[in-house]
Amino acid sequence: MNKYKSTILHIFFLLTFLIIWQGSSVYSGKIKFLFGSPYLILQAFIAKPTEWIMDTAVTGLEAIVGFILGVVIGSIVGFSLLYSKNIASFSRPYIIALGSIPIFALAPMLIIWFGIGYPMKIASAFFATVLVAVSQAYEGGKNIEKELIEWFKMYSNSKTALFSKLILPSSINWVFASLKMNIGFALLGAFLGEFIASNSGLGHEILSAGGVYDFPRVFAATICIILLALALNALVTVIEDFRFQLIEFLTVPKILRKLRR
Amino acid sequence: MKNNKEIVISNLSKAYDNNSKYLVKAIEDITLQIKKREIICILGRSGCGKSTFLNIIAGLIPQSSGSISIFGKDISNVKSDITYIQQTPYLLAYRNVFTNAALGLELRDELNEENLIKLEKLLLFLGFENFLSHFPAELSGGMRQRLALARTLSIKVPIILCDEPFSSLDFDTRLEIENFFWNEIKQKERTSLFVTHHIDSAVALADRIVIFTPRPAKVSQIISLKDEFKALTPNQRRNSKEFSIYYSIIWKALQNSVENKNEQI
Numbered sequence: 001m002n003k004y005k006s007t008i009l010h011i012f013f014l015l016t017f018l019i020i021w022q023g024s025s026v027y028s029g030k031i032k033f034l035f036g037s038p039y040l041i042l043q044a045f046i047a048k049p050t051e052w053i054m055d056t057a058v059t060g061l062e063a064i065v066g067f068i069l070g071v072v073i074g075s076i077v078g079f080s081l082l083y084s085k086n087i088a089s090f091s092r093p094y095i096i097a098l099g100s101i102p103i104f105a106l107a108p109m110l111i112i113w114f115g116i117g118y119p120m121k122i123a124s125a126f127f128a129t130v131l132v133a134v135s136q137a138y139e140g141g142k143n144i145e146k147e148l149i150e151w152f153k154m155y156s157n158s159k160t161a162l163f164s165k166l167i168l169p170s171s172i173n174w175v176f177a178s179l180k181m182n183i184g185f186a187l188l189g190a191f192l193g194e195f196i197a198s199n200s201g202l203g204h205e206i207l208s209a210g211g212v213y214d215f216p217r218v219f220a221a222t223i224c225i226i227l228l229a230l231a232l233n234a235l236v237t238v239i240e241d242f243r244f245q246l247i248e249f250l251t252v253p254k255i256l257r258k259l260r261r
Numbered sequence: 262m263k264n265n266k267e268i269v270i271s272n273l274s275k276a277y278d279n280n281s282k283y284l285v286k287a288i289e290d291i292t293l294q295i296k297k298r299e300i301i302c303i304l305g306r307s308g309c310g311k312s313t314f315l316n317i318i319a320g321l322i323p324q325s326s327g328s329i330s331i332f333g334k335d336i337s338n339v340k341s342d343i344t345y346i347q348q349t350p351y352l353l354a355y356r357n358v359f360t361n362a363a364l365g366l367e368l369r370d371e372l373n374e375e376n377l378i379k380l381e382k383l384l385l386f387l388g389f390e391n392f393l394s395h396f397p398a399e400l401s402g403g404m405r406q407r408l409a410l411a412r413t414l415s416i417k418v419p420i421i422l423c424d425e426p427f428s429s430l431d432f433d434t435r436l437e438i439e440n441f442f443w444n445e446i447k448q449k450e451r452t453s454l455f456v457t458h459h460i461d462s463a464v465a466l467a468d469r470i471v472i473f474t475p476r477p478a479k480v481s482q483i484i485s486l487k488d489e490f491k492a493l494t495p496n497q498r499r500n501s502k503e504f505s506i507y508y509s510i511i512w513k514a515l516q517n518s519v520e521n522k523n524e525q526i
Contacts (some may be wrong), residue, residue, distance in 0.1 A: 155368035
């Protein structure tokens with residue numbers, strides 16, 4: 001009942017907002033120029049629907065590929081840091097320093113290193129996510145209770161078992177917890193990459209529409225970004241919900257999975 | 262030639278070094294011999310060094326001086342013969358009840374149908390009938406402790422160290438599990454060092470009761486129970502007349518351990 005109420009309230013609020021927006025744009029040409037209007041935005045969508053879908057897909061794919069590369073490589077680096085205290089404490093200030101670089105500052109280099117094609121956007125998304133992944137994997141591994149590690153060592157001397165059954169799954173929990181944050185960063189990275197140089201994608205769309213003061217198109221692209229972000233977030237939530245099952249699948253022996261399920 | 266003495270602890274001491282400014286003595290000069298199939302209960306004030314004592318035997322922390330040998334070998338070589346139930350049950354958050362309980366078997370490479378069927382029986386006995394695929398976060402404190410107990414008892418290891426494993430169980434469950442634990446030790450020829458702060462648990466379970474002085478822990482008194490009483494199960498012991506007699510003996514002994522200590526100061 002409550003859920004219904006809040007949904008109705010949301011829709012009501014949105015409709016009122018759209019009506020006021022539309023009404024004021026009809027009333028004032030200035031507002032129409034500065035903010036467009038819901039009708040003009042709708043027209044911008046209808047004018048070339050396939051292109052919008054393509055642009056969204058391009059930005060989405062760039063973000064996803066960069067995200068996967070960033071999370072996988074970052075986690076590998078983070079885990080390896082666990083195995084050497086010296087290297088970890090040595091590299092700590094550098095990781096913090098590198099993590100504080102805004103991805104935009106790398107733009108000129110990104111073009112020279114990776115060109116102006118898709119690899120550049122993927123690299124941008126990668127750099128936006130990789131350091132978060134490094135620190136999450138490392139912190140996750142470091143946060144395991146000492147007693148649990150000792151308990152493990154009482155039963156097994158195998159370092160592989162310690163890693164695959166304790167360190168990896170415990171920190172993967174951390175890594176998974178940070179995925180939502182990272183998918184946002186990846187999207188931002190891909191988007192910035194498109195802003196620097198591109199011939200497709202939502203960043204390109206906004207840049208070119210903004211250049212000719214076509215604000216309805218800018219708004220349309222913004223709506224696409226919002227929808228894309230929501231979709232990616234939903235995807236990550238689904239993956240996150242299944243993380244225990246995934247960890248079980250990866251680290252629990254078959255004989256245990258077979259029984260009782 | 263089999264040596265009857267399973268664990269021999271001689272002149273064991275442990276001091277913590279606080280930034281080299283002063284030494285904190287946790288354990289001083291403990292000598293104790295434990296026979297096979299024996300349950301030794303250790304009683305003492307909280308913070309007296311009981312957990313430290315078990316941690317040393319488990320090989321988790323090194324002793325400052327003295328020696329411990331198990332089956333005539335130094336402890337560093339026989340780690341695989343010891344299992345330990347810690348005060349706080351450390352469970353893996355990402356594994357369910359069944360896979361958590363099987364972890365000990367898994368790490369020792371003893372996963373087979375037979376062991377798993379036994380493990381499942383054990384879990385059912387401990388009240389996990391409808392909880393086998395639950396995760397630790399969904400369990401109560403007492404259930405977590407029972408799970409840690411199952412994880413430990415499922416392994417075939419001769420020596421079981423227990424650090425107040427039943428402290429967060431309600432009274433009824435505690436009685437039931439103590440009985441079960443006692444049978445497990447006696448039938449499977451295991452040996453246990455059992456730290457507790459419940460006098461009644463000690464009387465119900467132990468063959469001998471060792472009373473520690475407050476910090477630093479020394480052996481204040483060792484109370485051996487009579488053979489006829491030792492033969493009884495915990496439930497039978499609780500119903501016998503001698504139970505309350507032993508209870509008051511130990512109660513006095515505990516008070517003495519504190520008073521003697523005060524005189525020394």
